[in-house]
Amino acid sequence: MSALFNNYARRSVHLVKGKGTYVYDEQGKPYLDFTSGIAVVSLGHAHPAIVNALKEQSEKLWHISNLFESPEQEQLAQSLLKNTPLSRAFFCNSGAEANEAAIKLARKHTAKHVIITFEQSFHGRTFGAMAATGQEKVKLGFGPMLDTFRTIPFNDVNALEAAIDEDVAAIMLEVIQGEGGVNTVTPAFASKIQELCQAKDILCIVDEVQTGIGRTGTKYAYEHTVLQPDIITLAKGLGGGFPIGAMLGSEKLAESFGPGAHGTTFGGNPLAVAVAQTIVEHVFDETFLLSVQQKSRYLIERLKFSLPANLFEILGEGLLIGIKCKDDVTSIIKLAEDQGLLIVQAGPNVIRLLPPLTVTEKEIDEAVELLTTVMLVPSE
Numbered sequence: 001m002s003a004l005f006n007n008y009a010r011r012s013v014h015l016v017k018g019k020g021t022y023v024y025d026e027q028g029k030p031y032l033d034f035t036s037g038i039a040v041v042s043l044g045h046a047h048p049a050i051v052n053a054l055k056e057q058s059e060k061l062w063h064i065s066n067l068f069e070s071p072e073q074e075q076l077a078q079s080l081l082k083n084t085p086l087s088r089a090f091f092c093n094s095g096a097e098a099n100e101a102a103i104k105l106a107r108k109h110t111a112k113h114v115i116i117t118f119e120q121s122f123h124g125r126t127f128g129a130m131a132a133t134g135q136e137k138v139k140l141g142f143g144p145m146l147d148t149f150r151t152i153p154f155n156d157v158n159a160l161e162a163a164i165d166e167d168v169a170a171i172m173l174e175v176i177q178g179e180g181g182v183n184t185v186t187p188a189f190a191s192k193i194q195e196l197c198q199a200k201d202i203l204c205i206v207d208e209v210q211t212g213i214g215r216t217g218t219k220y221a222y223e224h225t226v227l228q229p230d231i232i233t234l235a236k237g238l239g240g241g242f243p244i245g246a247m248l249g250s251e252k253l254a255e256s257f258g259p260g261a262h263g264t265t266f267g268g269n270p271l272a273v274a275v276a277q278t279i280v281e282h283v284f285d286e287t288f289l290l291s292v293q294q295k296s297r298y299l300i301e302r303l304k305f306s307l308p309a310n311l312f313e314i315l316g317e318g319l320l321i322g323i324k325c326k327d328d329v330t331s332i333i334k335l336a337e338d339q340g341l342l343i344v345q346a347g348p349n350v351i352r353l354l355p356p357l358t359v360t361e362k363e364i365d366e367a368v369e370l371l372t373t374v375m376l377v378p379s380e
């Protein structure tokens with residue numbers, strides 16, 4: 001019997017070591033890691049710059065709390081905010097916490113309580129973030145939910161127009177729904193959101209927990225759209241495996257988060273900030289981002305060449321790529337794992353590929369070859 005709660009359907013692989021795109025189990029069997037710990041290990045496993053940043057900081061100072069000033073948080077905030085419409089940052093420890101901060105800030109600033117979210121969205125597992133999430137399976141057994149959220153079909157302009165009234169504080173979306181099936185916002189829908197937000201003084205919250213920090217080939221995924229967010233939330237790739245989350249907001253929101261309005265003990269802790277600063281400096285480099293775009297095109301081309309278009313649809317952007325299949329993909333994921341390739345599901349029948357942003361073309365070749373072997377073999 002396990003001493004752990006059974007809340008995860010864990011795979012029976014015990015990984016003990018990682019380097020770059022590879023991880024190794026107890027027996028030393030290598031696996032190509034196209035999960036990156038769910039879009040987290042952005043610079044690959046054991047990247048020397050990250051290891052050094054953590055080592056150096058660990059010998060100086062681990063934790064001081066937010067009772068004291070932090071030029072390090074200031075610097076990280078400036079790096080994250082540069083060339084965005086936003087000018088303020090708040091640091092926390094996870095994606096759900098970043099979204100909680102966003103929900104609280106939107107309600108406080110507008111003095112309204114309705115936030116529009118979308119079906120198949122995922123915003124986290126805490127009470128507010130869970131209620132925001134547009135997937136029934138996430139909420140099952142935990143009701144009644146907060147009545148803040150009005151969840152409507154994604155990319156449905158008519159449903160959106162119909163959902164707007166004077167109680168609406170914000171519209172909250174993922175530009176690409178990661179957990180929900182790698183569904184990208186359509187240009188028409190993004191335009192409508194932007195138009196309504198501007199016309200009705202509604203806040204636009206973009207949940208970039210999965211899509212942010214270079215994952216889609218740009219610093220943030222909203223850059224692919226016409227959206228001008230008032231709030232962005234971040235986590236996953238920001239810490240490369242060290243827990244950290246962030247909420248970025250526009251200047252007009254600053255007064256609503258004054259002293260005592262919100263907080264966290266660990267958020268923006270020196271260890272997390274040192275690691276995140278190193279990651280952001282690497283990933284936000286123009287040449288690095290161009291390399292992510294290049295590798296993305298390569299991966300998509302290879303997939304389209306190897307997988308018949310009548311059976312498989314390629315979705316996503318950058319290195320957040322989905323392969324939409326006709327049937328459930330659970331067995332493919334298991335077969336790939338046996339062959340030494342780690343991948344993850346999104347929605348019921350989408351395979352999600354999330355390699356580290358440092359993946360090489362050779363590793364992409366290997367992964368596509370393994371994947372096509374297990375996907376095109378007729379199952380008995």
Ligand SMILES: *Cc1c(COP(=O)(O)O)cnc(C)c1O
Nearest residue numbers: 094095096122123124178209210
């Ligand atoms: C993973 C995820 C979250 C939740 O992040 P946690 O760190 O697990 O709390 C929120 N939003 C999106 C889009 C995510 O992918």
